[in-house]
Amino acid sequence: MGDRNKRIWPFLLLLAFTAALSAAVLFIRFPYIISLVAEYKSNEADTNATLEIERALFKDGEEVFSPYALKEWGRDTLHLAAEAAIAPVTSKEKAEGLVSYVPKKTRLIGISERDGYIFINLSDEMEKASEEAFKAIEDTIMRAVPSKALRFLIEGEEIELPVNSLN
Structure with missing residues (x-):
C-alpha cells in the first residue's frame, strides 16, 4: 500500500499544479473573455x-x-x-x-x-x-x-x- 501512495503523489501534485495554472490563466484572461462574449452578443444584434x-x-x-x-x-x-x-x-x-x-x-x-x-x-x-x-x-x-x-x-x-x- 505504501508503494502505491508513493506513485500517486506526483500525479496529485501535477493535477494540483495544472488546476492552479488554469485558474491563474482564467483569472488573468477573464476580462478579455468577458469582452469577447460582449462583442459577440453585440454583433449578434446587428445581423439584421x-x-x-x-x-x-x-x-x-x-x-x-x-x-x-x-x-x-x-x-x-x-x-x-x-x-x-x-x-x-x-x-x-x-x-x-x-x-x-x-x-x-x-x-x-x-x-x-x-x-x-x-x-x-x-x-x-x-x-x-x-x-x-x-x-x-x-x-x-x-x-x-x-x-x-x-x-x-x-x-x-x-x-x-x-x-x-x-x-
Whole structure:
C-alpha cells in the first residue's frame, strides 16, 4: 500500500499544479473573455442591419443611381459597394426600366485597398463586359468610398482600361 501512495503523489501534485495554472490563466484572461462574449452578443444584434448603397445602373442609355440595400453582417462599406455594383437588377428596378451592363453571373473574387488604390478582382464573366459595365462598377464604388483610384483585375490578372476617361 505504501508503494502505491508513493506513485500517486506526483500525479496529485501535477493535477494540483495544472488546476492552479488554469485558474491563474482564467483569472488573468477573464476580462478579455468577458469582452469577447460582449462583442459577440453585440454583433449578434446587428445581423439584421442593412446598408443602402447608391449603385449605378442605366436607363435609356443614361447612367442613373438606384438605392440597393444589403445586409451588413460585419462587412465593410467597400465590400458592400462592390457587391451592390455587380448585383443583378431587382424586379423593382426592371419595372422602372433600369438595366445593368454587368454580366449576370459575375462574381466578386475579392476587393482590397493598397497603396492608394482599390483593387477589385472579378470573375472571368467580366472579360466580355462593355466599358459601361466597368464605369458603373467604378461609379458605384467611388460613390460609396470616395477619393480612391480603382484598379480592375479579372481572375487575379490586372487589366488596363481607360475607366477614368469614361467620366
